[in-house]
Amino acid sequence: MSSVKRVHNFNAGPSILPVSVLEKAQSEMLDYQGCGMSVMEMSHRSKEYESIIQTAEADLRELLGIPTNYKVLFLQGGATLQFAMLAMNLRPAGASADYVVTGSWSKTAWKEAAKLGATRAAYNGESSNYSRLPAQGDLTLDPQAAYVHFCHNETIHGVEFKKEFEVPAGVEVVCDMSSDFLSQPVDVSKYGMIYAGAQKNAGPAGVTVVIIREDLLARTPEKLPVMLDYKILAESGSLHNTPPCYAIYIVGLVMKWLKDLGGLPAIHKINLEKAGLIYDAIDSSGGYYHGHAAPDARSIMNVPFRMPSEELEEQFVKEAKKADLIGLKGHRSVGGLRASIYNALPVESARVLVDFMKEFQRKNG
Amino acid sequence: MSSVKRVHNFNAGPSILPVSVLEKAQSEMLDYQGCGMSVMEMSHRSKEYESIIQTAEADLRELLGIPTNYKVLFLQGGATLQFAMLAMNLRPAGASADYVVTGSWSKTAWKEAAKLGATRAAYNGESSNYSRLPAQGDLTLDPQAAYVHFCHNETIHGVEFKKEFEVPAGVEVVCDMSSDFLSQPVDVSKYGMIYAGAQKNAGPAGVTVVIIREDLLARTPEKLPVMLDYKILAESGSLHNTPPCYAIYIVGLVMKWLKDLGGLPAIHKINLEKAGLIYDAIDSSGGYYHGHAAPDARSIMNVPFRMPSEELEEQFVKEAKKADLIGLKGHRSVGGLRASIYNALPVESARVLVDFMKEFQRKNG
Structure with missing residues (x-):
């Protein structure tokens, strides 16, 4: 055990990491498992690094029970870039998307999607300063929506869904799970897509996890820039270009810690x-x-x-x-x-x- | 000095980091300068972290002699996302951009920009398998181009510009400097924009440096997603959302190492x-x-x-x-x-x- 100073860390994100994870990263900083390099110095196409990213994904899949027909992506740009990317990829031209607005983050997700196409607020809790969550009857859901988006836990307003609402048949559920990702069991199969900035429960800032059902990749339109194209990113196993290697390595260590726990x-x-x-x-x-x-x-x-x-x-x-x-x-x-x-x-x-x-x-x- | 195993690391990127940088990061892993947290666990809006990112920027400015009318951004998504972002931000609707294609990376930059609007290849060295660089007379530059883009050093083909070519008056020069960034003095004032994935000379993968002349921010169109909008990103000092905090911290340590050298x-x-x-x-x-x-x-x-x-x-x-x-x-x-x-x-x-x-x-x- 370390004897260094450690505070009681209530940061909202980036936030506390398990001390054993930091100690492991510290011990491997100059030489990862005898390969004579830091993880930061490895080629992302080396066998050593492939093992790191694949093990991180496998452990995440095991922890969350992610079905095999879902892809796991390790992306960059935070949840904020996903706000735009998910609309670019999952809302076909001319279609509308529903947003359940329960706090700052779901509101920002909505505004970003609204820049790029049609949206509806299926619920907006602004008048209560986002202190409560909608009951099923408070939602006006569009049965034609490309998807309905909600935020599982609003980091700023501290409201968290305890059970999911019902959606019309055929409408996909897209969920920003950034701030309660991996805090509790989740039935992934209920969602078309889940995404989460890592810097709360999964690791350091600089990597965002996207879990997406494979058939939804068919919605990605032609001619998106490659770094905004879920289909291309999924096909490359998050290795289309250099991923945020060290952040993913830390995510992998956090997954091991969670499994051990x-x-x-x-x-x-x-x-x-x-x-x-x-x-x-x-x-x-x-x-x-x-x-x-x-x-x-x-x-x-x-x-x-x-x-x-x-x-x-x-x-x-x-x-x-x-x-x-x-x-x-x-x-x-x-x-x-x-x-x-x-x-x-x-x-x-x-x-x-x-x-x-x-x-x-x-x-x- | 460390006695751990270290190899001779000729990786193309991610690549070798100074051993003193890794040792410093190792020593501060659990407790950054007595604050009782890792840099990975700090709020990106804390005084400690503000000092880290601002010092990294100041040292980078000093090293490169970046004029005060240039903004420095620490972004995510690698140079590959910049290929799209620079076209989205710097090429007005209806305008064309010139690309000097001297290897794999400038070719990819060109293809990404071509997805989103008009481009021209002002030179294409494909027939020589990108083994040489154009002389001034080999370039057919469009005097109306929104910008001319080139890659200062092609990582795969190993060709590097020794002196810049002349461009028509009023055409901005945009340069991918990823793989020779900080390897030699550069006259930043010749460029409208320089960008570089950090994972060669500046730090670990997961952060991309963009240096852009302020007046070019006026070209950013309305309604870009915030994470793709240079103007918004510049106004927030790279802190619109959570940046890749730890990668930027390592960049800062590398800048100190370069200054000391x-x-x-x-x-x-x-x-x-x-x-x-x-x-x-x-x-x-x-x-x-x-x-x-x-x-x-x-x-x-x-x-x-x-x-x-x-x-x-x-x-x-x-x-x-x-x-x-x-x-x-x-x-x-x-x-x-x-x-x-x-x-x-x-x-x-x-x-x-x-x-x-x-x-x-x-x-x-």
Whole structure:
């Protein structure tokens, strides 16, 4: 075990990684398994690197139970580039796509798609400042839509779908799972496409995972630039050009860590425990802390909450930082505080935060 | 100094990094300068990370002497995504762009731009299998072109421009400098835009540097997806969304290493020495080794060469690998061998290769 300084890291992303992953990467930095090179120095077409990327994909497939008729791509540009790419690839000319708008990220996905073609908002929660999620009856879904897009967990607003809504027969479901990817078991077969920026639960910034059902690749139109063309990228196994090799290597190490831990059911249990600790602290504070999300929409990954005044919120962030609790300032669009409690955050860090919250309230409440 | 195994790394990219850069990254892996986090775990909007990206940019500006009216962007998707983005951003609707086609990479850049609008090949060296570069008189440049694009150094064919050609007044020069970026001093002011995938001389795969004159940002059309829009990306200082944080951190360490070494004039001298050693070995082999590139077009970064038979070439690669000389197999489109001798390759590695070449010829020639 390392004796270096490590803080309690509540960053929203990029965010905490398992310490054992970092230690492994550190030990292999100058010489990966006796090959005399860093992973950063390897040809992406070498046997060593092929094994790294293929093992990362195989472990991801095993963890999520990805059916064989789905392709896994390791791309660049973050979820934000996917907002445009998925519309370019999956919405045929003249067709419309439905967007379920439940927070900043699904709104941005919608706006990006709207630049390039027809869209509809099947739901828009803006009037509640995205504090709740739609019931089935709140959705007006277009049975002719090329797809319906939603965001499984809104990182900024802290709302997370607990069960998926029903969609009209023949409409594909496309899901931005960036901030709760790999936090819990998922039935991939329900989705036409899932995508996720890695920098929450899967690895470092700089790689985006796309999981897409093979038959949807037939929708890709002619003459897309190669780096925006799912079909070409899928055919090359993410190796059309040089991929973000080191970021994918770290993703592979995170997959091993998750498997060793017992996979998604095991991490889900841990995540529920951490989220429970913090929501309990909020709910038992007599209103001193109050969550942004409606209780039935609460995320197990991102907990945005407010306090009685902005001054107290500032003081909280400042004192927390002194106590090595970092990354707790909320996003400007919601304000207040936000605790992001991703997979790699130890339960102990959630306990330390809860103790800090209680002590802060005792002294200042 | 480290005592781990390190090979002589002639990879074409991703490629060798300075050992001191890797050692620094290794030492900071779990705790960057006492902040209790890896660089991979930091918010891209934290003070610590802002300092990392801003220092990387400032050092790059200093090394290349980038004028203040140029923006520096750290993007994703490799040079291949830039092939499309530069055409989307810099070629107004209805306008044509000129392409000087001197090898695989400039050809691919041309094909990508041709998908999206009008292009002309101002020169095409395909008939010589891209072994030479055009003289000024070989170019048929369109005075109305939105820009003329060329590749400063063709990684596969090993041809490198020694002096730039003249272009008609008002035509912007756009240059793919991926594989000789930072290998020698450059007059940035001659270019409208320079871009380079980092994974040769600037850092690891996963980040692409774009240097663009500010006034050209006015050409960006409306309604481009944000991640494809130079104007938006420039306005945000490469922080519109999460950048490839760790790759940029490594680029920053490489910039420090280059500065400590004496900057681009110093590394240029070292690069000329390494290239000289290898070309001398080729020229003094009595034709046993023969370079792909015409002598006046020879690259100081990539040296593709052939041997009397494919069997000997295979044997060479195999025996070289046993002697810890790796990455010497040529690209399939040229065949034979290729020694990529980027900035971070020590002169000693070039000497070891030359000794190996001489010994191989003595035994098998």
